[in-house]
Amino acid sequence: MHEPASAIEPQRITGHRGDDDLLTAGLGAEGLRATAPPAFADAAHPAAAELRRRAIWSNWRGIADLSPGGGYGRLYGSFASMPGREYSALARVPGARHPHRVLVQVPDAFDAGRRCVVVAPSSGSRGIYGAIAVAAPWALPKGCAVAYTDKGAGTDYVDLDAGLGVRLDGTPARLDAAGEDLAFAPHVPAGAGGIAFKHAHSQDNPEADWGRHVKQAAEFALVALARAFPQDAPFTFGNTRVIAVGVSNGGGAVLRAAELEGDWLDAVVAGEPNVYVDGHGGRPFYDFATEAALLMPCALPHASPRAPAETAWRVRCAMLAAAGWLEGADALAQARSAHARMRAAGWTGQALEAGASSVDLNLWRAVAATYASAYGRHGVGEHPCGFAFSVQDAGSGSHPATPAERGAWWSDASGIPPGNGVGLVDPHLAPPDLALPGLLRLRALYAGQGEEATRVREGIAATRAAPPREGLPVLVVHGTDDGLIPPAFTSAPYVAAARAAGCDGVRYWQVRNGGHFDAFLAVPAYGARHAPMLPYVHAALDRVSAYLDGRAALPADAVIDARGRGAGVVEAAQLPMP
Known part of the structure; x- marks a missing residue:
């Protein structure tokens, strides 16, 4: 299959240049490292542009080690300004009650001669920018577009007491308002109060459709590129390279995408994936x-x-x-x-x-x-x-959300409470x-x-993974010290099952001392023990890209002797590459 099965039209197109670029929303390294988030002019009524900037700040900090000595931007990654456009929409997989968000970042320097899309589903249950630190610093400087999906989860929290949901642009709208582009509008029983969010309350079991979410994001990217560069259209799976990359739940999502039929996907990099297979020690x-x-x-x-x-x-x-x-x-x-x-x-x-x-x-x-x-x-x-979930007091009580509390959920939340004032009841x-x-x-x-x-x-x-499509290059990267998604239950069984099924394109990098939370590495107790994982995800992208170009063979399996981040400045010797 070379043409996308369905055309998801952009519902919102925005330009991001000058002091509001694609990669850092104009914050640069210094702004991303700031401990205080970008402020809203009116905390009770943040504008869409303010919400976007703050969501980018929040998601960078939730995934990457941005501490000055950590190595990001020096040993790996990039903070370079990337001007371009964003195309966003609400897409729906067949049979789903609710949509998932898709968003494509198209750099002005997109290389139409080497057409490339990197598809990046969010890690965890994060919102639409939940994989920005994973994919964009690698892809955008190379002239590739980046396609994101929230995988049917995300931060579109619904305030049941106020009857408010979230529009495509992140701003609030009434659930009963006609014509609003609400990202999540659940059925609300009479008398219901507190907070609802998509991962828990969509009734869709989004994890069962992770692979289809990824594919729809790729399809949307082709449509967005045709809108951005009509003179170079059509953009198809036959003339555009598609690489899928994700970490944690995003890593599981790209492995689920790898099993889908068709020649739409060229390579997969899965970092510390939450993936479940039967046998070989796999556990859900x-x-x-x-x-x-x-x-x-x-x-x-x-x-x-x-x-x-x-x-x-x-x-x-x-x-x-x-x-x-x-x-x-x-x-x-x-x-x-x-x-x-x-x-x-x-x-x-x-x-x-x-x-x-x-x-x-x-x-x-x-x-x-x-x-x-x-x-x-x-x-x-x-x-x-x-x-249940509600806005909680400093003690054990709860209260209706204030406009200022509600105003920061879309940009600041992780997609699963507790956090940002919303707690578990x-x-x-x-x-x-x-x-x-x-x-x-x-x-x-x-x-x-x-x-x-x-x-x-x-x-x-329904979330059980199958082996990848025959011949598809798949590189799985996992830290040996991952205590949230242990590789013994996830990556190792997946690789074993894929090889038992005869898939010879699967490779496995095991990173010694690699943990799960790069964002925690600046904490002394955590950083003393654990090595960052993002350098290895970016290196894996380099390797599969070289393979697709015909410049190198697929890398071999490797056990990598990475060292803990430590309290000092990270040096290249701490992060050996296979």
Whole structure:
């Protein structure tokens, strides 16, 4: 197939030049490194251009190590000003209730003689700029366009109390207003309040369609390029190179795209991908996330010097032992039991130790609550465990959002609360371990029985990945110390399954000391241990591009001896390339 199957027309076209470029929104390295976000002239009514600039600032900082000594812009990456245009639209995969965002950045210096599109789905559940630090610094300086998709998640939060959603340009609009280009307009039951967001409440199970989201973004890129350069049209999959790259959930999305039929995709680079295959040790994210949410706080004192607070882990251990999950007559014995159970389930020592940061951030519980709703295709007010989301006070209460609070969600949020004032409402909180009752219910949706558990497991099964298309170059890059998406459950099984299916174009780079969160590397405790992953994602893009040009063979598998970022200035010797 050379022509796109469907033409998604641009609904918004904007120019970005001078002090408002494509790559940094005019902020440059200094502005991106600033600890305070770009200010709104009116916090209660930010303009679309202000929201875009702040979203770019937020998403750069959420993905990359921008600290002056970290090496970004010096050893890898770029902050160069890139003038051009953005084409955006709301696209819908067949059968979906709600759209996903697509956006294409077309540099003025697009090389029509070497037509190239880099498709970059957002990491995590981030908004439309959630992969900007991954793809744009590599692609735009080379004259390639960049196509983004939020994969059916993103930061289009709906204020149910005010009846407000988000337009294509990021500004608010009433849910009941006719003709508005709302990015997410869920069914709102009578009396519903709080906050709704697409990943949890779309009833689409977006992860099941990640690959199709990526392909639609590529199709939209061809249409956008034809609008940008009509004299050079048509742009087709036959005359335009398409490389897909993503990290974390974005990495899983590009691997799902790799399995789709047709010759529309030329190469794939998947960094630390959240991908699930049957066999070879593969485990779905919800399985190991709920396991970690329960057991890791107890196991960490036996696994990591960065254990949780003394009282907290002892209480968790005691309660799990009382419930029959663990053995041992005292807290230390119970910690050993929790650690042994996790090791028996496939957790490596490196992943367990690195998982301390996810425990500190209460990340496991947050993602489990959201993913349970998504996998079960639950709408507003239908969470199988009763979890909900609201704007929270400094204490334990909640309140309707103010215009200033609401005004920053689209630009600042990560796509999964808690964050930016929006928190998780757990109706099962009970002492002495407040979170445990709700966590046990979330785990039962995977390991238990009943209609709701069946519904969630069916949703998980729909996310299972297949091998890539025959002959497609695929380079998987993963850190050995990833404690959020352990490679033992994701990348390694995917590569093994692909090779068992006869796919000879798959390569695997394992980065020693590589973690999951480059953005945390400036934190001394995290940076002392972990190496950045983005340099290796960019190097992988270099390698597959050289292969497609006929200048080099596909790289071999590699175990790369990267060193921790450390407190000083990162040098090239710390980041050896295979």
